[in-house]
Amino acid sequence: MLNVTNINVYYGNIHALHDMTFHVDDGEIVSLIGANGAGKSTTLKTISGLLRSHTGDIEFDGHSISRTEPDIIVRQGLTHVPEGRRIFLSMTVEENLDMGAFTIKEGKKKALDEVFDRFPRLAERRNQIAGTLSGGEQQMLAMGRALMIRPKMMMLDEPSMGLAPILVSQIMDIVVELNKAGTTILLVEQNARMALRISHRSYVIESGRIVLSDTSENLLNNEQVKKAYLGG
Numbered sequence: 001m002l003n004v005t006n007i008n009v010y011y012g013n014i015h016a017l018h019d020m021t022f023h024v025d026d027g028e029i030v031s032l033i034g035a036n037g038a039g040k041s042t043t044l045k046t047i048s049g050l051l052r053s054h055t056g057d058i059e060f061d062g063h064s065i066s067r068t069e070p071d072i073i074v075r076q077g078l079t080h081v082p083e084g085r086r087i088f089l090s091m092t093v094e095e096n097l098d099m100g101a102f103t104i105k106e107g108k109k110k111a112l113d114e115v116f117d118r119f120p121r122l123a124e125r126r127n128q129i130a131g132t133l134s135g136g137e138q139q140m141l142a143m144g145r146a147l148m149i150r151p152k153m154m155m156l157d158e159p160s161m162g163l164a165p166i167l168v169s170q171i172m173d174i175v176v177e178l179n180k181a182g183t184t185i186l187l188v189e190q191n192a193r194m195a196l197r198i199s200h201r202s203y204v205i206e207s208g209r210i211v212l213s214d215t216s217e218n219l220l221n222n223e224q225v226k227k228a229y230l231g232g
């Protein structure tokens with residue numbers, strides 16, 4: 001579904017991503033694990049077209065998207081739930097979801113109903129101003145907004161950030177459900193244990209380079225990973 005081949009990304013003269021190559025198959029949950037500043041968000045931003053690689057290629061669903069505008073990438077079925085959620089705080093829940101549907105003309109109502117079915121909490125609060133939602137509800141809204149176009153693939157940047165443990169597991173359960181319903185997932189997490197538990201495969205990123213890649217099961221038992229990311 002997604003093939004990232006040899007990308008190099010710079011912020012001015014800071015070389016943030018080095019020769020990164022990885023892939024996500026149709027139907028998988030793949031996670032990217034790494035410390036603060038490793039380059040996880042940069043990777044997602046590059047895939048979604050917000051940053052550009054100087055080299056290589058990014059292919060989604062059989063088409064190169066490395067020169068495609070971000071809104072067209074969304075139209076092709078790849079959505080990005082950014083770090084920090086970036087919902088419209090002064091708009092209502094329903095207005096936020098409506099913004100997520102900018103690429104669709106028909107079936108908006110149906111998409112909205114599907115999102116409300118998946119997140120009953122959002123349905124109850126459809127007219128509430130998004131800025132007054134709790135952290136977990138805001139995360140649900142950000143995910144719901146990305147689901148409005150019924151994406152083939154969703155990229156989630158630290159969905160567990162700032163959430164209480166019980167909400168973290170709820171959000172992770174939702175990610176698994178979405179995947180079972182057919183959405184391919186690329187998950188970025190600092191909560192490595194959680195990410196490894198729910199993903200099929202993972203890549204470990206250090207200083208903008210992929211240093212390890214394996215099934216999540218193997219990585220959970222990898223001494224190096226245990227020491228660096230799972231607290232021993």
Ligand SMILES: Nc1ncnc2c1ncn2[C@@H]1O[C@H](COP(=O)(O)OP(=O)(O)OP(=O)(O)O)[C@@H](O)[C@H]1O
Binds near residue numbers: 011034190
């Ligand atoms: N706009 C920017 N300008 C300059 N450097 C940047 C910019 N954004 C990120 N960087 C640098 O690029 C590197 C990778 O950052 P990135 O945000 O991708 O890390 P991350 O793995 O997502 O970290 P975190 O877990 O803290 O979110 C860091 O060294 C960061 O300081």
Ligand SMILES: [Mg+2]
Binds near residue numbers: 040042
């Ligand atoms: Mg980040």
